[in-house]
Amino acid sequence: MATVAELREKLRRPLSAELAGGCQNRVVAGGVERLLASPLGNPFPKVREALRGYAELDGPEREAALRGALALLADPDAPKAAPKRAATRTAPPTAAPGERLPLDAEIARLDTGPGGARKLQSLGLHTVRDVLHAYPHRHEDRRALPDLSEVEDGQKVTVEGRVVAKSRRSPKPGMQILDVTLETPSGGRVKATWFNQPWVEKQLREGARLVLTGRVKRFGRSVQLGVEHLETVDGAQDSLSTGRIVGVYDSKDGVSQEFLRRAAHRALLAAPLDDYLPxxxxxxxxxxxxxxxxxxxxxxxxxxxxxxxxxxxxxxxxxxxxxxxxxxxxxxVLEGKRFGAKSEDIHTFEGALPFRFTNAQRRVLLEITDDMRSDRQMARLVQGDVGSGKTAVAACALYLAVRDGYQGALMAPTEILARQHYANLVGYLGKLDVRVGLLIGAMTPKAKLEMQTRIAEGDVDVVAGTQALIQENVRFDNLGLAVVDEEHRFGVQQRRRLLAGRPDVLVMSATPIPRSLALTAYGDLELSIIDELPPGRTPIETKLVQDTARQQAYGFVMRQIREGRQAFVVTALIEENDTLELLAATQLADDLKTILPEARTEVLHGKMSAAEKDHVMDRFRAHDFDLLVSTTVIEVGVDVPNATVMVIENAERFGLAQLHQLRGRVGRGSAQSYCVLIAGEHSKKTRQRLKIIEGSTDGFVIAEADLKLRGPGEIRGTRQSGIPDLRLADLANDTQxxxxxxxxxxxxxxxxxxxxxxxxxxxxxxxxxxxxxxxxxxxx
Incomplete structure (x- = not known):
């Protein structure tokens, strides 16, 4: 249980941050009073009293109350510094002409006219800083607006002019059309039209100056504009909306572009634009x-x-x-372990391998060993495509840790993947006298206890396992290096339990991520990329077919099965729903049993327990059946060397990076392997996108294309990465x-x-x- 002193420090931190942040009552979710109403505030009644009614206080009153509360936390016996309270809550005065406002000044202090503060607040803008950083989402060049006589039919243009005539008509019931004739500065005329928007009529009085954006329709010499955006321009604000490059802001009904430009202009004039970068x-x-x-x-x-x-x-x-x-x-910055990481040990490890490291593996291993020799804790992400040799590099790092007297751990997200890693580590390290253990949930209580005892007593050098490695009754004798596979599939708290002793940390991912995205999504990790495959690997042949050719595709699958091979068939989900997932997978399996009666067919889906999934995969690996119909649960880590065909139904529903991951489930053995993409939608855009996966086997090239096509928010795993909305950033092009x-x-x-x-x-x-x-x- 926390001591009073520890609780006092936990309360002091957010209150100090609130003071440093300008007393906006925004540091703590729900506000300062919500914080004090929590158990954290119970031991400090004087502090709660000092901050009672905090939300209703103005800026100076909040500051006085906070300083008094912090004084009480520093000296519990000091008399309470009660804030001076105003009799009534008054709006803060607007800035005088030429007066500088702090960046955290309330928006009401900007002179934005009647109701201006309320409009800005409705857009989530509460301070001068908020207005300064609410950037336009695009800019229009209004320095020289086009001559309409030269504009092509269908072109989108912006024009300026005065209203010289207007009319209203209803060509059929339920339709209302507003027509306005606009005279441009060059003397030309354009007819502007609004459909079923009667509320704009009050802005269209004769003589009003307008700036209109829309698409041109030409009828002989006459020009008609289908209006998409309207701005009214008054004389005083001419320079902000015309004759210059003009920003167009995100807005809502009732908040005009002219108002937002005026607010930004006033904020720029009023704010001290001191630079935070020297x-x-x-x-x-x-x-x-x-x-x-x-x-x-x-x-x-x-x-x-x-x-x-x-x-x-x-x-x-x-x-x-x-x-x-x-x-x-x-x-x-954390202090970590300091390893010798000797070159001769690396040579010893490589000498025991049945292959030689690629140049990319050597480069990444050099980056890892530089980290291991440092006093600082290693925190490095190793990315590499399927088959690039990440596990061999990790095994070498684990060997170096063991040579220095430390233990190593490799944590995987599933039991089947943990067992796969265990088998690989035994192959890499067993002949080097490294004792390798396995700890997974499916083990018997007796076997689990025995392994936990061996780990605690240092009788095991390297342990592969699942989340069983981070249970409370697991104690390492001297953990020096933790390797985490597919890190994004573990929760933050799960990872921290494994890292409590501050071992060096190596994270592996077989999901190629563009460098720009990796530097943001994994910003707390250094980045290493194994971008080279070992020699001799036969590339997977990929073929894109329309759903009309499904029968031929499965005929090819059956020929492979008759030759003793196995195949995956993956079905796409229309939406995330376990019941629909089950129906989709079982329905497809039933269809295939009819189409391919000779094939022994089984199903794998998300409603199964982890043990059930592992049992199915173990049987598939043992060749107890020929064809596995699955949802995307087989996407990561499954290794079935005899499987040579991957069929992906409705391929257009997947991202390119996900298709590449699914394709990587085959090609694990020595035989030529194939991937068949069956597209149910045949648009030109879909074909162009899927042709990228058909034409490339480089996961990083494909991931870059996916980022450009779909944006960072759609790429698997990044929605939960903590990346905020970046207003100006372009992750597809901003690597440098x-x-x-x-x-x-x-x-x-x-x-x-x-x-x-x-x-x-x-x-x-x-x-x-x-x-x-x-x-x-x-x-x-």
């Missing part, structure tokens, strides 16, 4: 200053300033993301800028792990305000 860092990475970037994003003078702004603000997004990722956990931002983040934290230096106060404040995580705020 000049020498900006110079090193060719970054413009923050003021130029923010003005250039909202009101660029030309394309060059817009490009400078975009580059700087993208860099900042990645920098704060990398800082956040690197700061996750209890400490920014991400690497630069990561380099700077690591440099900053290496010299100042808590960002305590006075020159980093702006950076620290910005980092706190960009983070929505209570736990993360507590780190700094």
């Amino acid at each position: 000049a020498h860092w900006r110079q090193k990475y060719a970054l413009t200053d923050l003021g130029d970037a923010l003005w250039g994003m909202h009101y660029p003078a030309d394309e060059a300033q817009l490009a400078r702004a975009n580059h700087r603000l993208r860099f900042d997004e990645y920098l704060f993301l990398e800082l956040r990722m690197l700061l996750q956990g209890e400490d920014a 800028i991400i690497e630069q931002a990561r380099e700077l983040a690591k440099h900053i934290l290496a010299h100042d792990p808590k960002l305590e230096h006075p020159r980093l106060q702006y950076l620290r404040s910005e980092l706190q305000n960009r983070s929505q995580s209570v736990a993360y705020r507590e780190v700094i």
Whole structure:
């Protein structure tokens, strides 16, 4: 149970962060009073009283209350510093002309007109900082709007002009059309049309100046515009919406573009745009200053300033993301084990292998051994395609740890994969006098206890296992290196239990991820890539066919089965639903039993228990049947050398990276293997996408294509990775800028792990305000 002193410190951290963040009542989910109403506040009634009614206080009152509460936490016997309370809650005064506002000033202090603060708050903008960083989602060049006589039919254009006539008509019941004739500055005329939008009529009075965006329809010499976007322009705001490169913002009904431009303009004039990046860092990475970037994003003078702004603000997004990722956990930098990692031991290990390391394996092993020799804890991700030799590299690292007197552990997400790793480790390490053990849930209680005892007494050097390795009754004698396979399939708390003794950590993934995405999704890990396959591997032949050719495809499958081979058939889900998954798999299996009566067919699906799935896979590996109909549960780690055909039904429903993973379930033996993609949808776009997988066996090339086609949020596993929405970032093309931002983040934290230096106060404040995580705020 926590002591009062420990509880006091746990309460002090978020309250201090709230004070440092400008007293916005946003550091703690639910607010400060919710925090104090939790068990954490029970031992401190004076603190709860000091902060009673915190949400109703204005900024200075909140600050006084917080300082009083923190004083009480520092000295429990001090008299309570009660805040001075205003008799009534009044809106903060708007800034006087020329007055500078702090970035955390409430939005009501910006003079945005009647109801302006409420409009901005409805968009989630509560402070001056929020407005500055609500960037336009696109820009339009309105310096020279097009001459409509030269515009092609169907082209999307933006035009400006004055309303000279308007009319309303109803060609049939339930349809209302508004027609407006607009006179452009060049003297030309355009007819603008709105369908069933009567509410826009009040903005279309004669003489009103409008900026319209829409698609052109030509009727001889006359031009009609189907309006998609409307802006009204008053004389005072001409310079913000016309005659320049203009930003277009995310908005909602009732909040106009003109209003948002005016709000951004006032925020830029009122805010102190002090840069949180010192000049020498900006110079090193060719970054413009923050003021130029923010003005250039909202009101660029030309394309060059817009490009400078975009580059700087993208860099900042990645920098704060990398800082956040690197700061996750209890400490920014952990001390680890220091291994000898001798070259002669590496040569001994390789000499015992039936093959030689590839150049890519040697390069990655060099990166690993550099980490192992360091005092800092290794935290490295090794990515490699199926068959690239990740396990051999991990086994070598485990051997180096054992040679220095440490134990090693390899944790896999499933029992079948754990047993597979165990067999591989015995093959790699057994002849080198390394004692290898296995610990999985399916073992008998007696066998489990025996293995746990051997681990605790140091009678086992390397243990392969599942989550059984992190049960409370598992104690390692001297764990030096932990290898985690397919890390994204474990929860954070599960991983931390294995890493409690601060061993060096090696994470393996057979899911190729583009470098840019890996640097963000796994920002707290160094990255190594095995991008070369061993010589002599026969590439899998891949064929894309339409569903009309299904009969021929399964005829080919049957020919392979008659030759003694086995096959997978994978069915796609329309939606995530266990019942539908079961129906889809069993229905397909029944169909195939009719089409291929000679084949012995079984089913594997997500409703089965782990033990049931393992039993089916063990029987398939033993060739007890020929054809396995499965959902995507067989995607990772299954090794059946005799399986030579993978058929994927409705291939268009899968991402390219997932198709590549499924294809990797075959080709594990010496025989030529095949993958058949059956597409139920035949659009040109679908064919172009699936042709990429048909034409390439390089997982990283395919993953890059997947990222460009589908975006980072759709790629498997990244929705849960903690990556926030990046407003400007383009992960498909930003690898270089991400690497630069990561380099700077690591440099900053290496010299100042808590960002305590006075020159980093702006950076620290910005980092706190960009983070929505209570736990993360507590780190700094």
